[in-house]
Amino acid sequence: MRRRLLALVCVSASLLSGCGLISDSAAERRTVTVWLMQHSASQDFLDRFTEEFESEHDGIDLDIRIQEWTGIGEKVQQALRGRDADGPDVIEVGNTQVSAYAEGDGLLDLTLESMRDWGRDDWLPGLAEPGRWGSQQYGIPWYAANRVVVYRKDLFRGAGVTAPPETRDEWLEITEQLDTDRTQGIYLAGQDWYTLAGFIWEEGGELATERDGVWRGALDSPAALRGMDFYRRLQELGDGPADADEEHPPQAGVFAEGRVAQIVAVPGLVPAIVKQNPELADLIGYFPVPGKKAGRPGAVFTGGSDLVVPANTDAEDAAVEVVAALTGARWNTELARTMNYVPNKAGLAESVAGEEGLEAMAAGAARGRATPATPRWSVVEADNPIKEYMTKVLTGADPAEEAGRAARRVTDTLAFD
Template identity: 50%
Template sequence: MKSRMIAGASALALAATLSACSSGTAEAGGTTTIDVWLMRDSVSEDFQTTFEREFEAEHPDIDAKIQIQEWDGIGEKVVAALASNDPPDIIEIGNSQMPQYSQSGGLLDLSDKVDDLGGEEWIPGLADPAVWDGKTYGVPYYAANRVVIYNKTLFEAAGIDAGSITTRDQWIAATTALNSGDIQGIYLPGQSWHALAGFTWDEGGTFASQDGENWTGTLDTPEAMAGMKFYAQLQALGNGPKDSDVASPPQTDIMASGDVAQIISAPGGARSVIAANPELEGKLGFFPIPGKTADTPGAVYVGGSELVIPAASDAPEAAYTFIKALSGEKWQRKLAAAMGYVPNKPSLADAVADDPGAAAMAVAGTQNGHSTPIAPGWAAVEAQNIIHDYMTAVLTGGDPAEEAQKASDEITRAMNQAS
């Protein structure tokens, strides 16, 4: 779920280590052993134990060895694994990382499996990054996106029904009414580019467009600039800093003070707020980021993961059997309910109906979820903080058109150089 640049400098050095420590695929008594890398917080210990037990009971010829990996340093480790002759048989990969790995030639082409998996139903925010050069290399695993977390007490005091907020205009009106005295209608720092992405997509814009093998930054288009204009309007209804992101300081700590009516966050942010201020237990609610009209929720950036099979796997058929089970309806429903994630198909979203945060998340994630530009060069845009710098420049008084043109030029350069 995290966007990481792939670090390949020490891939060859790690490859030897991986080959030495990986159990690989073994044939013993007709049983095929597969090594599976899942990421930290992808599954709980209970879910993992239950899935392994039931999967192996249904497939006694497969012995699945699940190893939990840490996000920090995973890019380098995956590069090394794909360069080795003894990689794990299945790897969980963040969806924003897919373009880098797909173009490497180290992943198995799964295009002929899409129909078997019901891929026509996959949510676009996961399905799109799994495709490279017309071929599908990843199977959508789970998704997550941002919602509005709100303080019920402050909404009630202002006489505002959060359930009635379904459009941007209603959201602005409610936030304006909440923003009085010591109360911030919303805490929105100046560099929350994931929120900007949603507003930009709602306006019909994007960050970059592709023409053949070349990319062009598009923050200077009227549509993208309209997204930034709305962001600035919303950001002004609070006291969020214009030169930092949601982590500096942690926006959940700011909301924990009790005088912030709303933040834009993944639902899990509510747990952090309550951990910082237990008195807010039971006083936080969720609703989808509103869209321009009530017919469609606001667009959101969908983070999440894909399941891939390295091309050098010794047991691709057994690996596919594992992936088909974990990405299928039965276990998608169980995973969504257990972990509070958005399942990989809209038809399964009712699995989180009893979880207010996940249910709000699933509304936009399944109906209006998007991905960032599907190109290896996008990682360079994030690493260089191009969009962060652009947002701060506009919010601190820079000419919107000039700053948008400057940022677009930098995106063009970064994406084409990296690609």
Template identity: 35%
Template sequence: MKRGLIAATSVAAMLVGVAGCGSSDSDDKKSGADSFKGDTLTVWFMSGSNAPKWTKGVKADFEKKTGAKLKVEIQEWNGIQQKLTTALSETNPPDVVEIGNTQTPAYAATGGLADLADLKKGIGADWTESMNKAAVYDGKQYAAPWYVLNRVVMYNKKIWADAGIKGTPKTRAEFFKDLEKINSKTEAEPLYLPGQNWYFFDGLTIGQNAQLVKKDGGKYVSNLADPKVGAAMDVYKKYQSFSEAPKDKDEATPQQAEVFAKGKTGAIIGMGYEAGTAIKANPKIEKDIGYFTIPGETADKPEGVFLGGSNLAVAAGSEKQELAAEFMKIALSDKHEGAMAEEVGNTPNKESLMTELKGNPAAEAASPAVAGGGTTPLIPEWAAVENPPNPVKSYMTAVLNGKSPAAAAQQVEAEMNKRLSQKQ
């Protein structure tokens, strides 16, 4: 699942005065089976997001309840920001769209998304708070949380057994001790962690309650010089000391799962689905793969994690607001959120539905950290920061090469501030 951010361009003035999605005050509100017969609702899903069984079930329930047809159009992540920004500015946009959760502020800021306050009141009272934060912009509900994924520790059970390790660590200190055992008692690399695994670092800042940006007057500027950010980087540096990975590359260069597949690495920190990449590269590795939650400072609180996923939103320019609301109620219902979790292992939008992840070891390892997870800064200006070369990655490499966190922050803050000042 690609979650890179590209700065969204500004769009022309949007339609204003669109009624809140699902409003009960409309005089011509339709109701009952076949109430929307003859209508077609267009939904944009991103490639790989809408699981086949889930889609079939949602489509059947939607068409049975409303009498309308559901038209699903699949989009590619590459270039979607510009394509969707343009579509939302037109007079006939897709009615419902999937958007990356951290991209929501950029689209909301242009006026392209409908206010979903009524939907939140109706079905979202118990949406997981850490997930819902990414659906809110400027205090208003512009999207609904659909699902998230987050990083876990994928480890080689054989290597851990060879090191005499029993069980999995519950605290960060225990994890470091286990990595030290692998280092001293085996020939394996304890942890493969390249210097620019940026989303893992973002999780560490969340765990430290650190903010990557701050307000300076009326604009956002770098906050990398904050000692809390430095503390997160110190933790990252400790982890990276157990790795032989390059300090100036990220986890995709090379693919860390392919490194893990060689059977000479104790662990990696990544997405659960990366196991598929490892198994494809070396089918024999499958029997040795295990997972556990990234441990935090204390056993009762996992490490902070970046919650990457998708929201569902309604186009402000859609003329089918009521029908879109019916779709959202069905797609985001406990029935279908639970079915999605069971089918593909995505974390659903309610903690009460986590039981549907049982039997999926990677998803079970990821779920305990969701409540304490977070995202990158939820501001439209952040999009430009992550465009290559990401200055935060440069900051990380500088620290790993010997600079103090404060000196590394000073080295990149001018570029980061320049990007934060770019118009969206």
């Protein structure tokens, strides 16, 4: 790793009397400005990290500045385009945002550091893969979160279900048992496209594919159609609206009403459920989204954050040291425990053992994926043809025909210059 921090050594006993080293006060100091997003880490965690990091890295001071998600994209782009005295040296970015920042050569290539020192082969794929642009690694995985099945233990017992399902077929069977006149087997909104993405990936399909630098929609592949068919079969075992996503209405409120056996959500949604219905506090359980085969959770969309270093930093090596520390086992494990996240490596999953929701989430994260690694994907999401496609299929339209139409819209959007 390149080192630019000034090291002062003994030059000559005749020039430096007594001890051969100049005092620390004479050494060059660097301030590393770190942009982290609001609510990503507690203030207590940041205080402890700063104190320990600065004590272990003579000559480096940390200036951690908390940013809001609203408007952060343009703010980061401005920081990457021009360097000023207050510019960031390390930035937390959403895992799916890395390609947008790397495209214009705005980020430092961290491939060599990640391959040599940072355990790259054990990173969660849903964080590591979108952190790459071309063959280079620009985003270093920090933390993850993904959907699991949140369920009512008492309703499962009442239906004679003694254990969570291990396969998708079992999941369908159990959900059908739970779907009664009084209870929805599952509440699954018709436009929950992140959940659909996991089903498509589990079948071996993709949302979009790239060849020779050209991206094309892939919702009309046989595998993707199988994923949509599974979604349809599961969704009809409840009363989720066909023309809305999971936030309209918020599914936490629907589950809190007490007539839903399951939802697909991040465990972090559960406090909102319990706040609305405290009687459910001891009745909620979790299991990973089941896969096609027993013993292997299903593929899921992984959200979370990567850390990047702007190419225009004037404290490159010190910034790299900060990234190494935050994403290393010591502080990554501490962050996961403090904030109820999944750590950035599969091998660190044991650090959240004992927390049922986190254990389910960590198990699923091992097969996590991210959206297509093209800067144009955010444009696709802004006018999301996948949602419209899902609604049409769920209301009786021909799946192959609608998938072809949606795939063409995705292709056109990704190709727009």
